[in-house]
Amino acid sequence: PRKQAEDQVRLSRDTLLAEFQVLAGIIRSEAFSGSDTEQTIRSLLEADARQQLVERVSLWLFVQEGTAIRCFDLYELPQDRHTSGMGIEKQDYPAYFEALLSEEAIVADDAHSHSATRDFSASYLTPLGISSMLDVPIHIHGKLAGVLCHERVGSPIVWSPEQRLFAISIANLVSLALEQGERNRVEEERNKLQDQLLQVQKMDAIGRLAGGVAHDFNNMLQAILGHVDIALRAELPESPLKGDLLAIRQAAMRSADLTRQLLAFARKQTIDPKVLDLNDTVSSMLRMLQRLIGENIQLIWTPGYRLWRVRIDPTQVNQILANLTVNARDAISGVGRLTIETSNATLDEAYCEERVGFVPGEYVRLSVSDTGCGMSKETVEQIFEPFFTTKGIGEGTGLGLATVYGIVKQNEGFIQVQSELGQGASFQIFFPRCGSDLVDQTPSSEPEPPRGGTETILLVEDEPAILLIGRRILEEFGYTVLVASCPGEALELAANHPGEIHLLITDVVMPEMDGRELGNRLHAVRPSMKLLFMSGYTANIIAHRGILEAGIRFIPKPFNITDLGKKVREALDS
Known part of the structure; x- marks a missing residue:
């Protein structure tokens, strides 16, 4: 008996030593120290099953406020495979859940007769x-979160103290992995959230910069x-001077376009939304x-059937399509295809959860796809950054x-990009559905020469050069012009x-008072x-988030x- 007892102590010691070495190996392994929780759990279950020689080891976590458990991972040793997703409801196995909630180990040598497991x-x-x-x-953090389950297939066994201790050790490591x-x-x-905050701060800084630059530069x-x-x-x-003058004009217009693009990105562009049929x-x-x-x-061109209406400034649709089209053209080497599609789209919560910033609802989708060279994942992550370009110097x-x-965000929409190198690119833009089915009438695109008149106009502008040139232009149209260089003078x-x-034609951003306050005070008398406002940047004085208020002429x-000439005539005839 003494020798038998010594042999048992030696076996127990050897078992504990082997288990300790397994645990030490797990802790030192890359799988345990890595950031992939699922892979860490799989490695722990595999080590548990192999050390214990148990056919099935699984991790189950509480869900539905503790009324059910869901299988996070099941490892089957004979098949060397992992599965997951099975569920067990408390109402079906109340005795088992009662035993779990006691937070004690369930040791069922005969699972068919044990009070906690016989219902299975x-x-x-x-x-x-x-x-x-x-x-x-x-x-997890001291609270019961689930159960580590060991299942013997075949003849029943009596769980030894060493097996119980090892199971508890593995359970503790699983808890650490879940907490990590x-x-x-x-x-x-x-x-x-920090990245989003930095992006918002960056957008705000660019917006302030764009506003200041736009006002002075556009003047x-x-x-x-x-x-x-x-x-x-x-x-x-x-x-002979005409060619030089046209070149100066073209350079100035290109500079103005850059300013508009910067304002559009910063969502500071002044817009006048209309209810549109995007197909038209x-x-x-x-x-x-x-x-x-x-x-x-x-x-x-594939127009959608019975397309819902959207509310957006038509010029912004032009900007979107022109920019995406030029990008597609530059991405296509030789012969290729550019596909533009529209469709109605209802985004549910499941779809939006997988996409940052998306909100469930009804939208009109505008899709622009090309068969060009495509983009890498790294490029896709940067393409909306201002001044980021893959083109050569001077080409973009x-x-x-x-x-x-910026345009999509200003109109409370979303944009997503799908692209791989050599596989082309697809831009999906979602605009919120507009409640109205009536399309606003847009002015005829046929150019008409502006008509002049004999009315009296008060022009207010704090920039002397613009005041001078504005007066000359208006007088050429036949108007009588009164000029003021500041609101007080006006x-x-x-x-x-x-x-x-x-x-009254007035600048918006001026010293003493802004153009809106000046207009209100003059309108009182x-x-x-x-009233007609003019500005290179409205600074939300006559617009909210860049959207012109109703009835404002700008x-x-x-x-x-x-x-x-056209704007003045429209204002006078209104």
Whole structure:
């Protein structure tokens, strides 16, 4: 008996030593120290099954507020395979759940007769050939979270103290892995929120920068364009200066376009949304888009059936399609296809959960796809950053897709990109469905020469060069023009002018007071006077998030003679 006892002690010691070495190996392994919680759990279950020589080892976690458990992972040793997803309801096996909630290990040498596990006999144990079970509680942050289950297939066994101790040790490691996974998820979410905050701060900084630059830069461009337009009207067609003037004008317009793109990205662009049928808007652009891409690229247009209405500024649709079309053209080497599609789309919560920033609801989808060279994953992650470009120096500004992104966000929409190298690219844009089915009438695209008049106009502008050029343009149209270089001067001039003032044209951002306040004060004493705002950047004075308020008439700087003439006539005739 003494020798038998010594042998038993030696066996127990050797078993504990072997188990200790297994546990030490697990802790030192890359799988346990890695960030992949699922892989760590799989490795622990495999090591448990092999050390214990148990056919089935599984991890189950509580769900539905503790009324059920769901299999996180099941490892089957003979088949060397992992499965998951099975579930057990408390209402079906109340005795087992009662034993679990006691937070004590369930040691069922005979699982068919044990009080906690016998309810499984007909539905689970017998079909799978399970004879013995050893279930150990799993805790996360000190709270019961699940169970580590060991299932013996074949003849029943008596679970030894060493097996129980090893099972508890593995359960503790599983708990550590789950807690670390939870910390990793919290840290990942924190980093994601931090990135989103930095993105918002960056957007805000760019917006402030864009606003300041746009106001000053567009004022300078306005003076240049105004003088060039007047010079072009004065020059004879055969004048040698005409080519130089046109070159100056083109350079100024390109500069103005860059400013508009920067404002669009920063969601500071002043817009006038209309209720649109996107099919009609896209159709009206097809001829222009075909000219952009050239004859080697086939343009395919697939309009959606009974398309819902959207509310967006038509010029922004033009900006989106023009930028995406130019990008597609540059991505296609030689012959290729550009496909534009529209469709109705209802986004549910499951779809939106997988996409950051998406919100469930009804949308109209605008899809632009090409058969070009495609993009790598790293490129896709950067394409909406301002000034990011894959083109050579002088071939792109890096603002095209940033402009598209800003426009989509300004209109409370979403955009997603699918692309792989050599597989082309697809841009999916979702605009919120508009409740109205009535499409707003858009002005005719046929150019009409602006008409002049004899009315009296009060022009208020704090930039002397623009004040001078504005006066000259308006007088060329036949108007009587009163000029003021600041709001105070405008108020005094209006108070002393004996005749009627038919129209106030005022800058928006000025010292002393903004254009809106000036308009309100003058309207109080001259209620019949019409109002036209002009600005390179409205700073939300006459617009909310860039969207013009109803009834506001506005012309963005820089404008040309024709645009100003039309806007003035529209305001006077309104």
